[in-house]
Amino acid sequence: MKWIEIQITTTQQAQEAISELLIEKGAKGTEIVDPYAFKDVLKINEYLDYADDGLVESYGSDVIVKAWFSEDCDMDKLESDIENSLIRLKSFLDTGAGVIVVRLRDDSEWKDNWKQYFKPFKFTNKIVIKPSWENYNSNSDELVIELDPGMAFGTGTHETTKMCAMLGEKYIKQNDKVLDLGCGTAILAISSIKLGAASALAVDIDTQAIKTAKENVLRNNVEGRVTLKQGELKDIKKEKYDLIFINIIADIILELTQSVKAYTGTGTRLLLSGIIKTRRDEILEAYTSVGFKLLEEMEQGDWVAMAFNA
Structure with missing residues (x-):
């Protein structure tokens, strides 16, 4: 299934208003990527063990609002409507850069493409992990586990x-x-x-x-x-x-x-x-x-x- 993804670069002040705007335009779902909120959480809880420096830095300094629309939307009209709405919003809110990026997305991008990077590997001295979609010829002294990680x-x-x-x-x-x-x-x-x-x-x-x-x-x-x-x-x-x-x-x-x-x-x-x-x-x-x-x-x-x- 394909989706139209709209991504807007904005500010903390305007993120909720822009998210609401996109829902009003027919978005099936939205996501706010706020690096400042994430960093605030880290300050409150120093024991978020899995949050390494690389992860924190990867969020950058821009607040990003993403939304997904059905493929059958008129992409040009949708982008134009959003641009005009952002102009009106800017008159009473700091919307920041307001850069709009439009992409056509396919479910397969996040559903299955990652599988190409998950290959059979030596887990321990005796055990080999083999993804369920890969072939593997084991040695006589190897114990093979066939694994599909799914979302776990x-x-x-x-x-x-x-x-x-x-x-x-x-x-x-x-x-x-x-x-x-x-x-x-x-x-x-x-x-x-x-x-x-x-x-x-x-x-x-x-x-x-x-x-x-x-x-x-x-x-x-x-x-x-x-x-x-x-x-x-x-x-x-x-x-x-x-x-x-x-x-x-x-x-x-x-x-x-x-x-x-x-x-x-x-x-x-x-x-x-x-x-x-x-x-x-x-x-x-x-x-x-x-x-x-x-x-x-x-x-x-x-x-x-x-x-x-x-």
Whole structure:
């Protein structure tokens, strides 16, 4: 399906008025890209771990209002109407540059084009991730996981997921009972089964993540051994697990310091990832203070992963 995209460069003062104007002109949806609002959020919450400097800078300094119209609109007339409306709006609001850019967009631009960049790759020493649309001839010593990330986090390319999997490969034992908290695509739960775990419970609060995880579980023929649940740790029956993955963000990992103990027993291995380096000491202190013993830690890029023993 094709859409007409209208993009207007403006100011914070005029962004809401322009968004409303575009809706009145028949826009099916609008988006405001406000770098100042984003930077304000970062000032309020210094612990937005995934917001690195490159992301902040990528927003630039201009406020952009985008809107999408049906392809059957008269593009020239639409642009002319918007130009005239902006002129009238400028008489009582600072609309800034007011530059209008019109493009014809196709759904395929964001639905499937990204797939060309997602190729089979070595996830750990033993595991290869193969996108569902790619062919791959595996070696005899490789374990292959077929994955479609959909809209869920967890393709295996991010350092946090990769480190969790590498630690998992080291610490998973035959017939382990595994809990994957914040499972995303269920890549870690599926990896656990491939590495010899008897069962895995994969949990995520996001509906789309659970939908994608279900498809991946079926695709890898592990539906009899991986159970999916939408919810949080508090929604899970309190029982002991041999190994627990928590690949979320530091704030959530800290919140779980006490409650996760109800799911551990003697010898439970707890693998934590999603920890920005600046939060490393905080996490270490919190978990050792309640009795967990640090086994090892890994670093990749700006991220840290830790393995603990209960």
